[in-house]
Amino acid sequence: MKLHTTLLAGAALCLATAASAASAQENWDLHCAKCHAADGSGSTKTGQKLKLKDYTKAELQAAFTDAEALAAIRDGVKNEAGKMTMNPYAEKLTAEEMQALVPFVRGLKK
Numbered sequence: 487m488k489l490h491t492t493l494l495a496g497a498a499l500c501l502a503t504a505a506s507a508a509s510a511q512e513n514w515d516l517h518c519a520k521c522h523a524a525d526g527s528g529s530t531k532t533g534q535k536l537k538l539k540d541y542t543k544a545e546l547q548a549a550f551t552d553a554e555a556l557a558a559i560r561d562g563v564k565n566e567a568g569k570m571t572m573n574p575y576a577e578k579l580t581a582e583e584m585q586a587l588v589p590f591v592r593g594l595k596k
């Protein structure tokens with residue numbers, strides 16, 4: 487019986503580990519879409535208030551480098567007044583998950 491419990495606990499741990507490494511799509515839907523919109527257009531209520539760039543537009547994607555995109559995701563974004571408008575994700579996502587979101591954002595371009 488004791489062995490059985492250990493096996494079950496082990497299986498649960500495996501599942502939890504697999505679930506924590508979410509795909510870029512899952513992370514986008516969970517963390518980013520509420521501001522940037524599912525399609526990246528920024529057409530949510532919050533997105534309009536924050537004047538988000540429309541990431542479906544190639545010319546606006548060209549306004550930032552991959553390194554800047556990663557830095558924004560990791561460290562957050564402040565507006566001119568120094569107010570945090572996008573929270574940092576360094577503590578919510580793994581380095582791999584943040585890295586994977588960069589090509590994902592690029593893929594939002596139409």
Ligand code: HEC
Binds near residue numbers: 549575
């Ligand atoms: C609270 C709203 C909010 C959430 C949630 C949010 N962002 Fe942002 N994001 C912003 C704002 C505001 C900016 C700055 C304005 C802009 O570039 O459109 C920004 C900018 C960016 C930029 C461009 C940085 C640059 O240099 O121009 C990227 C890339 C980005 N966000 C990706 C993401 C990703 C990926 C997520 C989810 C992990 C996310 N954002 C979650 C508000 C948000």
